[in-house]
Amino acid sequence: MRTYHLETLGTIDGVVARETARPEPGPREILVRVRAVSLNKRDLMIMKGTYPLRAVPDVIPVSDGAGEVVAAGGEVTRFVTGDRVAGTYFPNWLDGRITPDLLDQPGATLDGMLTEYARLDQAAAVRVPDHLTWEEAACLPCAGVTAWHSLTGGEPLAPGQTVLTLGTGALSLFAVQFAKMLGARVVATTSSAAKADRLKALGADHVVDYTRHPAWGSEVRELTGGRGADLVVETNGPDTVEQSMRATALYGQIVLLITGNPRRPGIEISHAAYASSLATIRRVFVGSRTHFESMNRALALHGTRPVVDRVFGFGPDEVREAFSYYESGAAFGKVVIRVD
Template sequence: MSSTSVPKTTKSWTVQGSDGFESLKFSKDTPIPEISDYEVLASTSNFQTAENTRMYPFAQKDGVVPCSDGAGEVVAVGSKVSRFEKGAKVLTLFNQGHLGGSLDPLTVTSGVGGVVDGTLRQYGAFNENGLVHMPPSLNWLEASTLSCAALTAWNSLYGLKPLQPGQVVLTQGTGGVSIFALQFAKAAGAVVISTTSSAKKAETLKKLGADHVLNYKDDPEWGAKAKDLTPGKEGVDHILEVGGPTTMKQSLDAIKIDGVISIIGFLGGVKSEKQPSFLDALNHICTIRGVLVGNRVQFEDMNRAIEGNKIKPVVDEKVFTLEEAKEAYQYMWDQKHFGKLTIKIE
C-alpha cells in the first residue's frame, strides 16, 4: 500500500477470554482511531507469531490485539513525531516504555500484545518511542523476527556480563532465541555448544556454526558432558535456559563458576521432579537471571551488530496469511517450525 494512503479500518485479531487458540477472534473492519501527536500509524507488513496467547506470566488485558513482533511501514505521523517520517520501515519494541536501563514496575506493564495492542492486524498505532528503524539488509520476513527472540538472545549475552571472544555459550533446542544466540555468539568469536533431540536439526545447527551439538535424548546428563567440552573443563560462561525446571539441573551441571544462566522460558513445563532448589545456585556459584526481552538501546545496538556482521535471521519456510493465524499458532504449538515462524499481512 502507498505510504500516502491512510486507512480507516483494519483487519485484526483480538484475544477474548482465556481458552487458548479458541480465544482468538477475527474482525474484518476494526476502526482505526486517530493517531495522537506522538504516535505513528504503521502498516504491519509481516509479524512473527508470539509464543502463546495466555500462558506467559505478565500483564495482559482482555480484548487485546495479540502478538508483539512486527515489521511495517509508517503511513502517517502525529504532529509532534520527530523520530520517523512517512515511508520509514520500523520494528516494534516489546515493552514500549523500556527505552534504556532496567525494567521498573511501570515499564514491565507496557508489553505489546499483552497490555498494548499488538501486531496481529494490518495497521497499528504506536508511540514513536516504542519503535526502531528496521535493519536495511533484511527483508520484511527476516526483520519481523527481531523484536522478541533476537533481542532476548542479545540481552542474555550482553545485558549483565557481556560476552567476550573465546568464551563458551550453551543454547538449548532450535527455537528462535536459541538460534539467534548461536548466531550472535559466533559473530562475537565465542564457542557454542547446542542441544537438540534431532539428528537432522543437529546438522542444521552445525551449518549455522555450532561447535558441538549434544542430543539430550541420547544423553540425558548432557550438562556434565557440555562442561567436559569447555577449556580446562571449567564450564560454560553463558547458558540460555529455555526448558525451565526440567532442564535447569543440567544447566547448573554445565555452568562455570561466576557463569550466567539466563532463564528465557519453560518449554519443558513448570514442574519437575528434579527441579533444583535455591541452594543450587549457591553450590554452583553462578548467577541465574530472568530475562524479559530488552530495551530500545539494546535493540539499536543489536541491529548495528546484525548489519555489521551480515547476520540473517533463520525463518521457517512455511509462511501464513493473516486469516490463517490460528493455523500458525497450531503449527508452532506442534513444534513443526525451525527458527522463526512468520505471517505475511497484505
C-alpha cells in the same frame, strides 16, 4: 482494514478477524502499515489465559511485527513516512533497568500487531536493518532482543569463551548466531542428528544430543576441556537447570529465562551441583529499546538474518493454522504471518 482480536480465552478460535476503520496517529504517534508479524510462546500463553499479565478484553494479539511508516503526527521527530520499523516489546522501557511501571506489552495490556495498521508512540518503535525482509524484521522484538540481552547484558562475554544454548527454539537459534558474532565458541544441545546438522550450519561448534546423553552437563565439560561453559542461555528452566549448572564454568553465568512450567512450578538445583560452582544466575525479561537498537546495529554490521521456518498468510484460516503450527513445536526458527 482487517484486524484480529482476542475475543475468547483458551482457544485459537478465540482469535477472530474484523473489519475496522483505519486509525489516525496522535501528535506523537506513527501509523505503521504492518507487513509481517511473528509468533512467540507468550502469544500462546496470553491466548490460553496462563500469561502473568492478563490480556485486556478484546485486545489485538501478538507483540512482534514490522512495517512501514505511512503517517506521522505533527510532533513526531524520530521517524518520517517510508521508514521501516518494528515495534518494541516494552513500549515504555527505553533504557536502564526495567521497573514495575514499565511492564505494559502489546498483545496483552496494549493492542498488538496482528492488524493491517498499527498506531504506535514514536518512542515505542525502532528502525530495522535494511538487509532484512519484512518477514525477518518481524522476528526481532521478543526472541531476538532477549537473546541479545542474554549475551550482552551481564558480565562481558570475551572472544574465545564458550556459550551453551539449549534446543532449537527461535531464541536459542538467535543466541547461537549472536554468540558467534561476538567471537564465542558455541555448544548447543538438541535431540536429533538432523537438527544437529542445522545447528552446525548456523555456527555451533559442537552439538550434544541430550536424548543420548541425559547427563549432558558432563558432555559439555568434556567438550570444554573440563572448564565448562562461560555463559548458558537457559531457555527451559525447571527441566534443564540442574544440568546447566553442572555444565557451567566455575565463575560462569546462567541466564535464566523460564522459572516454571505446568509440570514443575519452580526450579530446583541439587546441593552437589550448586556447591561445585560459583556461577551467577541472572534473570532476563526481553530488553529495552536501547538493547533493540544495539542488536540492530550488530545485525546490520554482520548481515545476519533470523531463521524463519514458515510464513503463513493473513486470512482467518491461515492465521489459525499459523498458531496451530507454532503450538505443535515442529518449527526450527520463527513462525511468521505475512500481512498482505
